Amino acid sequence: MTIKPLIILPDPVLRQVSSPIEQVDDAVRALSTDMLETMYDAPGIGLAAIQVGIPKRMLVIDLSKEDEDRKPQVFINPEILQSSDERSTYEEGCLSIPDYYAEVERPARVTVKFVGIDGKEQLLDAEGLLATCLQHEIDHLNGVLFIDHISRLKREMVIRRFTKASKLRA
Numbered sequence: 001m002t003i004k005p006l007i008i009l010p011d012p013v014l015r016q017v018s019s020p021i022e023q024v025d026d027a028v029r030a031l032s033t034d035m036l037e038t039m040y041d042a043p044g045i046g047l048a049a050i051q052v053g054i055p056k057r058m059l060v061i062d063l064s065k066e067d068e069d070r071k072p073q074v075f076i077n078p079e080i081l082q083s084s085d086e087r088s089t090y091e092e093g094c095l096s097i098p099d100y101y102a103e104v105e106r107p108a109r110v111t112v113k114f115v116g117i118d119g120k121e122q123l124l125d126a127e128g129l130l131a132t133c134l135q136h137e138i139d140h141l142n143g144v145l146f147i148d149h150i151s152r153l154k155r156e157m158v159i160r161r162f163t164k165a166s167k168l169r170a
């Protein structure tokens with residue numbers, strides 16, 4: 001198990017579209033374990049492979065509370081089949097945009113098709129935080145960030161701030 005370095009805004013890697021995973025093999029299983037470790041270490045509730053620099057369509061989520069047992073979920077090649085007209089708003093954050101939070105409105109419920117870590121295709125009806133988290137992470141697989149769902153003014157402000165910070169780091 002390895003904690004991998006996170007890709008941070010404005011790294012263009014975050015804008016790549018990830019490719020489907022052909023087969024759930026040892027390498028894919030190892031990557032899912034590394035992604036979970038990286039997410040728990042951060043700590044965060046969701047992580048897409050592209051956030052550790054790997055352009056594969058896989059994401060991990062764990063919405064368990066601090067005092068509960070961990071409930072890791074792995075989603076391979078996830079696809080949204082249906083979205084509700086009803087919408088809900090959550091304050092979102094992203095491990096690739098540390099310490100920035102903004103309210104985002106998205107469909108309240110989604111039906112997602114995906115391949116599990118056991119290699120089997122599954123369907124999931126998600127609502128609440130899980131629905132939002134799945135949409136946020138699936139966006140990552142398409143090179144989309146949650147700041148793309150906020151006003152242009154706010155987005156340009158946060159990109160400018162992170163661009164300055166990345167120059168200081170370099």
Ligand code: NI
Nearest residue numbers: 093094095096
């Ligand atoms: Ni994110």
